[in-house]
Amino acid sequence: MKNHRFFTICLLLFLLLCSVFLGILFGSVTVRPSDVFAALAGKNTGSTAWVLITTVRVPRVLGGLFAGIGLACAGVILQTVMNNSLASPNTIGVNSGSGFAVMLSMLFFPANSPALPLFAFLGALLTTLAIYLLAALSDSSRTTIILAGITVSSFLSAGINTVKLLDTDITINLTSFMIGSLSGLTAAKLILPCAGIAAAFLVSLLFAKPLNMLGLGDDIARSLGLHVAPTRFALLVLSSVLAGCVVSYAGLLSFIGLIVPHICRRLFGNDARILLPASALLGGSFVILCDLLGRVLFSPFELPAGILMSFIGGPFFLYLLLKRKGGRRVNA
């Protein structure tokens, strides 16, 4: 059992390394593997390939990696805290809330201002808390919460569109933002959000045990000595940092926060101590690979990563919806 898990984790790590390598290697222009190794080793060859790798490909792949980590881990946390297997940053409207806040902030700040991730986080947090309170106070069924999330989501998307249409000065490609895309990422844009994601990910690992406790239900968690309300709040803040930071640079990537935790639950069970790192590995690979596919499939045209994710994620979500009947069976 333990060996089997260890082996699977190694496999996921290998998958991630391959994805990173392939993500740097392929694109509208294919570079030589030796250039990739040279650039990764820190050798400045000054060639066109080197410039392309360091200024375009590496930021893009890193952006994908952190987007995967952020959304997948936010998904794990939300599913456990809300005890709802269908919860994820996308399905409960957190991404849209965050996106709306990003749009609002663009009215006042330039596109790579540090205010953007902050607004994205606040937008994510407010939406998360709103949906959580709705779920907790109304005692609604799990499917109802998801429906409420989808409603909130479309409401906020309308908000995003309105802001964009009313202020034509906003320098953002609305289509890519709404579907989620990694094109045009620069290192400067990434530093702050990625630092936020990395920090929140590490803190969430510390919270793995309390997260497991929450998965047992409030009354049992309390009987075991957990301060339920503060822990839950801390975890919701963490998930908002994770999702908000991703939205601030990659837009509304969908489904990753749903699919990846589910696959990892199948592979490793419901222990957050292993689920969080495993989801981070798989999430990172998944986003990088989707982005890569989008770049090479119809080259020289480029599909945003979010489109491929929706193609894969949409049917998967329907499958879950039908199979689990609102996720009654899950889980902790």
Next chain:
Amino acid sequence: MLEFRNVSVSCQRTPILNDISVSFRAGEITAVIGPNGCGKTSLLQCLNGVSKVTAGTVLLNGRNYLSIPLRERARNVAFLPQVRTIIPAIPVKTLVEHGRFPYLGFARKKSEKDVAIVERAMELAHVTQYANQSVDTLSGGMRQRVFFAMTLAQDCDYIVLDEPTTYLDLSGQRDFFSMIRELKHRGKTVILVLHDLNQAIRIADTLVIMDRLAPSPGVSKAENAARGFGRIAGVGAPEECLKLHLIDDVFDTSWKRFSDPEGDYYFFQ
């Protein structure tokens, strides 16, 4: 000794109990009985903080229980709630290990002692053979045993179980009560909420009988609600309670006693 002194209890801002005093003696098995809705669960839920104590004090061995931090409480009093809102899809062993949570810090890993306690808890609850099976694949009775094992893994001197026999069949109940006797034998204090009067009389050293509070006629509806819904109707050894007809009054029943060499049996109707 676990002592409730003039305690008033609210659940989600609704007053449930008012000015209740009752104590649970150390080393004994105490059964709390009473009709539905008399506040048995609310009273005991003060111990894990699900219901709020609005007045009075709770003392654990003379110490103010409510000022003890949650984690330390969970090392002294193990409380197993009645309702299972969530059946976790995790292996039995992992669930039982969660019973060690109050002893583990953020960084502290489980020690050999923790492992030994978890194994002993699983043995005592007879769930060792299911260690690697997922809890949600087990039957209701087996799940109850697994949660019971988790409670035992907390290794507390006080064990409080809210309607522990609900999900158990006859042999399950028999096994369960022999486990409870074994716990008493090991010096534990056990508090049980039970519905089966026969079981309560046979297992308990002391009965705590609770009753619904009848609304007083001359008082407004709001005042009646503020007085709560339940009261302590009597406390004593089962024999005493039967003799004083406390059970008869509260449950509106009568009983017959049958004796054979193995003991007394009661028939309630």
